[in-house]
Amino acid sequence: MSMIEFNNVEKYYGKFHALKNINLKIDKGETVVLIGPSGSGKSTLIRTINGLEEIQEGNLLVNGFDLHDPKTDINRIRKNVGMVFQHFNLYNNKSTLENVMLAPRLVLKRSEEENKATAMALLDKVGLADKAANMPSELSGGQKQRAAIARSLAMKPKALLFDEPTSALDPEMVGDVLDVMRDIAKDSSMTMLVVTHEMSFAKAVADRVIFMADGEILEDSTTEEFFNNPKEPRAQQFLSQVDHK
Amino acid sequence: MEKAKKRQFGIIATIVLAAVIVLGLLWATAAAKQNEEHQDTLQRVEKLGRIVWGVKSDTKLFGLMNTKTGISEGFDVDIAKALTVQISKQTGVPLSAEFVPVSSSSKIQLLKNTNIDGTVSTMTITPEREKIIDYTNQYFDAGQSILVKKDSGIKSIKDMNASKYTVIVVVGTTAAEETKKFAPKAKILAVQDYATGMQALKAGQGQAMSTDNAILYGFATENPDYQIVGGTFTHGPYGIAFDNNQRPMVKETNKALATIKKNGVYNKLIKKWFSDVPGLDWHELEAK
Amino acid sequence: MSLLQNNFPTFLQGFGYTLLSSIIALIISMILGTFFAILQILPQKWAQKIGNVYVQVFRNIPLLIITFFFFLVVAKVIPMNGFAAGTIALSLYTSAFIAETVRAGILSVDNGQMEGARANGLSFGQSMRYIILPQAFKIALPSLGNQFINLVKNSSILAFVGGLDLMYQGNMVAATTFDTFTTYIVVAIFYLVITLPLSYYMQNLERRLKHAA
Numbered sequence: 001m002s003m004i005e006f007n008n009v010e011k012y013y014g015k016f017h018a019l020k021n022i023n024l025k026i027d028k029g030e031t032v033v034l035i036g037p038s039g040s041g042k043s044t045l046i047r048t049i050n051g052l053e054e055i056q057e058g059n060l061l062v063n064g065f066d067l068h069d070p071k072t073d074i075n076r077i078r079k080n081v082g083m084v085f086q087h088f089n090l091y092n093n094k095s096t097l098e099n100v101m102l103a104p105r106l107v108l109k110r111s112e113e114e115n116k117a118t119a120m121a122l123l124d125k126v127g128l129a130d131k132a133a134n135m136p137s138e139l140s141g142g143q144k145q146r147a148a149i150a151r152s153l154a155m156k157p158k159a160l161l162f163d164e165p166t167s168a169l170d171p172e173m174v175g176d177v178l179d180v181m182r183d184i185a186k187d188s189s190m191t192m193l194v195v196t197h198e199m200s201f202a203k204a205v206a207d208r209v210i211f212m213a214d215g216e217i218l219e220d221s222t223t224e225e226f227f228n229n230p231k232e233p234r235a236q237q238f239l240s241q242v243d244h245k
Numbered sequence: 246m247e248k249a250k251k252r253q254f255g256i257i258a259t260i261v262l263a264a265v266i267v268l269g270l271l272w273a274t275a276a277a278k279q280n281e282e283h284q285d286t287l288q289r290v291e292k293l294g295r296i297v298w299g300v301k302s303d304t305k306l307f308g309l310m311n312t313k314t315g316i317s318e319g320f321d322v323d324i325a326k327a328l329t330v331q332i333s334k335q336t337g338v339p340l341s342a343e344f345v346p347v348s349s350s351s352k353i354q355l356l357k358n359t360n361i362d363g364t365v366s367t368m369t370i371t372p373e374r375e376k377i378i379d380y381t382n383q384y385f386d387a388g389q390s391i392l393v394k395k396d397s398g399i400k401s402i403k404d405m406n407a408s409k410y411t412v413i414v415v416v417g418t419t420a421a422e423e424t425k426k427f428a429p430k431a432k433i434l435a436v437q438d439y440a441t442g443m444q445a446l447k448a449g450q451g452q453a454m455s456t457d458n459a460i461l462y463g464f465a466t467e468n469p470d471y472q473i474v475g476g477t478f479t480h481g482p483y484g485i486a487f488d489n490n491q492r493p494m495v496k497e498t499n500k501a502l503a504t505i506k507k508n509g510v511y512n513k514l515i516k517k518w519f520s521d522v523p524g525l526d527w528h529e530l531e532a533k
Numbered sequence: 534m535s536l537l538q539n540n541f542p543t544f545l546q547g548f549g550y551t552l553l554s555s556i557i558a559l560i561i562s563m564i565l566g567t568f569f570a571i572l573q574i575l576p577q578k579w580a581q582k583i584g585n586v587y588v589q590v591f592r593n594i595p596l597l598i599i600t601f602f603f604f605l606v607v608a609k610v611i612p613m614n615g616f617a618a619g620t621i622a623l624s625l626y627t628s629a630f631i632a633e634t635v636r637a638g639i640l641s642v643d644n645g646q647m648e649g650a651r652a653n654g655l656s657f658g659q660s661m662r663y664i665i666l667p668q669a670f671k672i673a674l675p676s677l678g679n680q681f682i683n684l685v686k687n688s689s690i691l692a693f694v695g696g697l698d699l700m701y702q703g704n705m706v707a708a709t710t711f712d713t714f715t716t717y718i719v720v721a722i723f724y725l726v727i728t729l730p731l732s733y734y735m736q737n738l739e740r741r742l743k744h745a746a
Contacts, residue, residue, distance in 0.1 A: 050652055079654045089649025093667045102663060107654040155654055263725060270718050350704060354713045377711050417708040434695035435705060448605040
């Protein structure tokens with residue numbers, strides 16, 4: 001059974017046709033990288049998966065629930081699908097530790113003791129144990145993103161969505177964040193969908209690469225095939241423009 | 246250290262500023278008070294060729310604003326006009342009458358500030374007021390009464406001596422104190438003007454409105470569900486008021502008042518305003 | 534100052550009622566204001582409309598008329614005295630301004646905060662309560678302080694409906710002593726006793742929150 005499944009999905013912003021006839025299946029435990037030129041609809045696609053963007057046609061099954069069905073409780077899907085944003089979106093009014101502990105406390109009703117232990121373990125894992133008491137405004141960009149990843153992981157999600165997680169970071173910060181993501185990808189039960197421009201990361205971690213342009217999926221191949229032998233001319237052109245050696 | 250100093254400075258600055266404001270206000274008050282004194286009203290009136298009268302704008306029969314013309318109409322207004330004509334004759338100075346609407350609570354202050362020269366505004370002569378303003382002889386005989394709903398069962402002010410009753414009065418009238426004498430347990434609700442008082446009575450905010458019978462008659466004619474009960478329980482004739490120590494003006498006005506009472510002008514006005522009031526013997530009010 | 538001595542219990546009673554009315558109105562208007570601010574930013578069109586109509590009605594009608602409406606009209610159905618009518622009117626009137634202030638505060642919180650919270654699994658209500666509103670109130674604090682001070686001063690509306698407040702007692706003292714100026718200076722000082730510490734406290738709170746961030 002697939003974790004995420006798009007069937008003939010269409011998405012419009014008013015008259016603008018943002019997603020065109022999307023058909024896509026992502027299996028449990030898979031790590032998929034979504035690439036393409038800016039404005040191609042990658043972010044829109046990933047944001048439909050946890051309901052931040054609505055779809056107008058087709059159906060979109062996440063963990064077996066159809067997002068296009070009004071009876072589906074979106075909060076139940078969000079419990080199982082974490083998201084990491086380009087601009088982190090950490091809670092500015094909460095400390096790093098509170099950022100990680102808030103949702104498990106409110107949504108999962110996790111006991112305070114277990115919650116704190118889990119949160120500290122996660123902060124340790126992303127290398128931020130010493131920043132637990134700090135406010136987000138006191139963290140660097142890379143630290144913020146690692147804290148945001150820890151926040152998502154604390155919910156013990158079945159899938160994690162990454163929306164250009166390193167695009168807003170200074171170059172020297174990118175490595176630390178990618179290391180954390182690589183770590184997560186090793187966990188064979190975690191489904192990951194990553195929108196990124198980091199080709200080296202895609203090559204090293206992804207099982208599959210999906211190439212999008214103008215709201216359409218143009219290519220969906222294994223990582224090796226995509227980088228060595230891209231079929232679509234637009235994918236070839238894109239690869240020639242980005243540094244992927 | 247730095248912060249504590251800054252805070253201390255802030256507190257001191259606030260206190261100093263507050264003190265300056267308070268002292269400023271006190272100084273302005275004192276200055277205004279000084280300004281009030283030693284202006285002879287009669288001289289001022291003769292110099293400017295007009296008398297500015299404060300009259301009521303919310304009191305039927307005495308001074309009620311005509312919403313079309315914006316001018317108050319009533320017995321008080323007509324008396325003021327007649328007095329102006331008569332004073333003009335006595336002094337040989339042509340005088341015109343001007344009118345400014347006043348409320349019960351504002352009229353004394355307006356006199357003191359010389360915004361108005363005199364006031365004919367259903368004002369009861371009391372010893373306390375006589376200390377700070379000058380009255381003429383009485384120009385209308387009145388007494389306090391109460392207006393109640395017809396089915397209320399209240400027969401007089403004494404029936405209202407219980408904490409479950411509220412008596413509505415207007416701020417700046419003598420009604421509150423007088424009511425307290427006759428019904429000490431009743432609550433008092435003071436409103437800004439008679440119109441609001443009547444509305445409050447209708448809304449059930451009180452069980453009676455208390456003021457001079459003459460004023461209540463005006464409301465009783467307008468509101469047939471309400472009646473005046475128990476007669477008058479005070480005697481409080483109305484006087485025309487001027488600022489303190491205005492003997493020449495008071496003298497001229499008393500002279501004029503006596504003249505219009507004698508020559509029939511006064512009685513004509515009594516008839517004009519009070520002959521149609523049901524339940525009131527207007528002949529009683531005529532000058533003998 | 535003998536005026537103050539002679540009428541001290543009267544002024545003190547008025548001061549008490551003014552303070553009580555202000556505190557009640559402050560609590561009610563904060564709750565109502567926040568509620569209608571949230572209504573206005575919900576995605577549902579009907580909710581926005583209700584919130585908008587509420588704010589426009591109570592913001593654009595003079596407080597005196599709202600007060601008289603409760604004192605003279607509503608009181609016929611639900612008996613209430615002048616204090617209650619005035620305090621309710623004051624609460625509704627102020628809540629419209631607070632709704633606008635809080636709404637502006639919410640709108641100036643980065644949209645990413647809400648997305649982050651929702652994606653993290655929090656419901657809309659939880660996101661509002663724990664993430665958006667605390668940040669919105671912090672942003673809105675200076676203008677909320679102004680609203681509170683206006684509220685205290687506006688409580689003088691009680692005087693028009695026999696609400697026993699400071700202004701009412703001032704009117705009564707002025708009417709019996711005929712010393713209008715001194716009376717109202719005393720009244721003004723009593724108002725300052727409430728408003729000055731209030732503005733000082735609000736400034737302090739602002740400063741503290743700024744440092745905390």
